[in-house]
Amino acid sequence: MKIQIMGAGALGSLFGALLLKAGFDVVFVARGEQLKALQSRGLEVSGLMEEHFDVTAVSEPVDADLVFLTVKAYDTENAARQLEKVRFRAICSLQNGVGNEDILARHFDNVVGGVTTYGANLREPGHVIYAGEGMTLLGNFKGSGAEDFELVLREAGVNVEVVEDIERRIWEKACINAVINPITAVCRVRNGKIVEVPELWDVARRIAGECREVMSRMGYDVDVERAAKDVAVRTSMNRSSMLQDIEKGRRTEIEFINGAFVRKAREFGIDATYNEIMVKLVRGIELGVD
Numbered sequence: 001m002k003i004q005i006m007g008a009g010a011l012g013s014l015f016g017a018l019l020l021k022a023g024f025d026v027v028f029v030a031r032g033e034q035l036k037a038l039q040s041r042g043l044e045v046s047g048l049m050e051e052h053f054d055v056t057a058v059s060e061p062v063d064a065d066l067v068f069l070t071v072k073a074y075d076t077e078n079a080a081r082q083l084e085k086v087r088f089r090a091i092c093s094l095q096n097g098v099g100n101e102d103i104l105a106r107h108f109d110n111v112v113g114g115v116t117t118y119g120a121n122l123r124e125p126g127h128v129i130y131a132g133e134g135m136t137l138l139g140n141f142k143g144s145g146a147e148d149f150e151l152v153l154r155e156a157g158v159n160v161e162v163v164e165d166i167e168r169r170i171w172e173k174a175c176i177n178a179v180i181n182p183i184t185a186v187c188r189v190r191n192g193k194i195v196e197v198p199e200l201w202d203v204a205r206r207i208a209g210e211c212r213e214v215m216s217r218m219g220y221d222v223d224v225e226r227a228a229k230d231v232a233v234r235t236s237m238n239r240s241s242m243l244q245d246i247e248k249g250r251r252t253e254i255e256f257i258n259g260a261f262v263r264k265a266r267e268f269g270i271d272a273t274y275n276e277i278m279v280k281l282v283r284g285i286e287l288g289v290d
């Protein structure tokens with residue numbers, strides 16, 4: 001069974017390492033310094049697992065049985081176009097944000113949606129920190145394949161479950177990210193501060209309210225405020241992925257998180273001013289406005 005990791009950054013390297021350890025034939029598709037490091041030194045894993053792997057790393061996708069997509073959401077369209085040139089049975093997104101599966105469904109027949117709470121960071125090119133064991137939910141978004149991905153992940157020791165309502169799960173995770181990520185990125189604070197600082201919690205509550213309204217109009221009853229508070233408390237010492245992106249001068253996934261709620265709210269004719277403001281502020285920071 002040949003498994004391709006399309007976008008071997010932090011998360012892709014972690015999942016690739018777990019699959020390699022279980023004996024699968026894994027190909028890492030990477031770019032830049034990460035590609036060079038994987039090709040010359042292999043993959044180093046620290047944290048919850050301490051291991052070194054010699055890996056197969058390439059710059060362009062190759063034929064495989066299954067593909068995990070682990071690029072950032074804004075790179076999905078480009079990755080899909082590259083993957084159109086090769087053959088594989090099914091593709092599974094493990095990304096955050098809303099819309100990745102829709103993009104993939106325009107290109108491929110078998111698309112599996114995924115949501116994971118595993119945590120990984122790149123310490124330096126070729127060196128991934130396995131920061132947190134979590135849960136991975138999978139579900140068929142178009143065609144089939146979820147059970148195939150479940151099987152390989154289970155064999156690799158990953159906590160995984162196939163669900164019938166993957167679209168809802170993707171939006172639920174996006175709710176949490178929509179509340180926590182932009183505030184932490186704009187204010188440059190750890191997740192816990194959102195709950196500790198009344199002014200920040202006030203903004204968080206308003207974003208959560210808008211997300212809840214959007215979810216409700218989609219037919220999903222979710223207490224976004226409570227869910228976001230739980231996660232912020234549980235991950236109080238985390239620097240959110242959006243904050244890390246901003247600190248490193250990288251583009252964020254804001255358009256696929258709060259931006260997705262703004263677009264849905266517009267469709268339903270409901271107000272999403274707080275989400276819209278967060279999109280604009282984070283875009284302002286990304287643009288490096290002095």
Ligand SMILES: NC(=O)C1=CN([C@@H]2O[C@H](COP(=O)(O)OP(=O)(O)OC[C@H]3O[C@@H](n4cnc5c(N)ncnc54)[C@H](O)[C@@H]3O)[C@@H](O)[C@H]2O)C=CC1
Nearest residue numbers: 007009010011029030031070071072073075095096119120
């Ligand atoms: N890192 C984490 O703990 C978690 C990340 N996620 C989500 O997973 C996705 C990936 O996140 P990270 O791994 O943290 O990001 P990352 O930026 O570390 O990894 C993405 C990698 O994909 C590469 N890439 C992009 N387009 C490519 C292409 N066409 N060909 C080859 N390589 C390409 C980039 O160069 C980069 O190395 C995001 O949507 C993120 O929100 C979800 C849960 C946890």
Ligand SMILES: CC(C)(CO)C(=O)C(=O)O
Nearest residue numbers: 180235238239240241242
């Ligand atoms: C849940 C949370 C907010 C944890 O930091 C996260 O997913 C992120 O940082 O993107």
